[in-house]
Amino acid sequence: MIETAFRSDELPVGDRFEWWRDLTSRTLTPTVITSEHADDFRASLRLLDLGVTQASVLSYPSLRSRRTPALVRRSDPELYHLFLTLRGGQSISQGGRDASVGAGDLLLYDSSHPTDAQVLPEHEGVVEGIIVNVPRAAVPLPAEKVDRLLATPLPGDVGMGALLSQFLTNLAAEFAAMGPQDAVRLGAVTLDLVIAFLAQHVDAADTVPPECRQQALMVAIHSFIERNLGDPQLSPTAVAAAHHISVRYLHRLYQGQGTTIANGIRRSRLQRIHRDLADPHLNARSISSIAARWGFPEPTSFSRAFKTLYGITPRDHRHKTQ
Structure with a gap:
C-alpha cells in the first residue's frame, strides 16, 4: 500500500x-x-x-x-x-x-x-x-x-x-x-x-x-x-433477511468472492478464535468458552474446523504462542 x-x-x-x-x-x-x-x-x-x-x-x-x-x-x-x-x-x-x-x-x-x-x-x-x-x-x-x-x-x-x-x-x-x-x-x-x-x-x-x-x-x-460473529444463529438466511434480499441472491453475490457466505462466516470466526487463543490476557478462559464466544458452541466440530484451516489443534496453537 x-x-x-x-x-x-x-x-x-x-x-x-x-x-x-x-x-x-x-x-x-x-x-x-x-x-x-x-x-x-x-x-x-x-x-x-x-x-x-x-x-x-x-x-x-x-x-x-x-x-x-x-x-x-x-x-x-x-x-x-x-x-x-x-x-x-x-x-x-x-x-x-x-x-x-x-x-x-x-x-x-x-x-x-x-x-x-x-x-x-x-x-x-x-x-x-x-x-x-x-x-x-x-x-x-x-x-x-x-x-x-x-x-x-x-x-x-x-x-x-x-x-x-x-x-x-x-x-x-x-x-x-x-x-x-x-x-x-x-x-x-x-x-x-x-x-x-x-x-x-x-x-x-x-x-x-x-x-x-x-x-x-x-x-x-x-x-x-x-x-454478529458471536451469534451462533448467524446464517445465510439471517444475513439475507437483515438486508431484505433473498438467500439465492445473497449466494449469487458471493460467487465473485471466491468463497461461499457460510465458509466466509466460518473463516472469520476461526480467525477471531485463533487471535484470542494467542492472547496471554485470555489464558484464564477455556478454549471451549472462547470458541463459543465466536459462534462455535460445539467443541468437536470447532476443533475439526480449526485444524482444517490452520493445520494445528487449538490447544497446540495456544501452547505454541504463549
Whole structure:
C-alpha cells in the first residue's frame, strides 16, 4: 500500500506552520491558512493513496482555512471533499450555506466554490478527522443535486453514513497492514460507498450504477457479519433477511468472492478464535468458552474446523504462542 506520513514535530519549530500550509495545498486543495498556533504548529497527516480516490488522516490545532475566489479561478482540481470528524469539530461556509459539525458527523464541500472554514478543537486542543477526495467527474449523480449538500451536516451514525464512517475508520486503522494489490480494490469500495451515501441524501438512488449499489451492499453485509460473529444463529438466511434480499441472491453475490457466505462466516470466526487463543490476557478462559464466544458452541466440530484451516489443534496453537 502507498501510505505517506507527515509530522510537524520532525521539523524545527519555526518551519512547522509554513510546512503545513504547503503540505495541505499540495495534498488537498490550495487554501489560505491562519492559526493562533503558527509559532509552534503541531500537526500530522497520513496520506492514503487509493487510486481514483485519496484519503487523508489529519490531526491539527485550531486554524482558519479559506479558499478564496482568486484561488478557485487560479486552479480548480474539481474535487469533492468528504470530511469525517473524529474529534473536535468545525464550522464552514460555502455556497451561501453555513454549517457546524462535531465528532461523528460527515461534511461535504468542494474545490470549485469559495470556502471559509474554522476549526473548533476540544479541550485537548486538536481536531482529528479523515478527508476523502473524490473527483467530481467520478460521481454519477446530478451535480446540481449533490451541490445542495455542500456545507450541510450529514449524519455519520445511521444508514449509509454509519457504514461509510465505520469503513473509513477501519481503513485508517488497518491501511498500513494491507498489501499493495489492495489499493485499487479499496479505492473502488471507497468511491462506491461515497456515491451510495450521497445518493441516499439527494434521493437519486436509481441513478447509481448497479455495480456501485452491489459493492455498497457487500460492504454492508460484511459489516453485519463482523458485528454478529458471536451469534451462533448467524446464517445465510439471517444475513439475507437483515438486508431484505433473498438467500439465492445473497449466494449469487458471493460467487465473485471466491468463497461461499457460510465458509466466509466460518473463516472469520476461526480467525477471531485463533487471535484470542494467542492472547496471554485470555489464558484464564477455556478454549471451549472462547470458541463459543465466536459462534462455535460445539467443541468437536470447532476443533475439526480449526485444524482444517490452520493445520494445528487449538490447544497446540495456544501452547505454541504463549
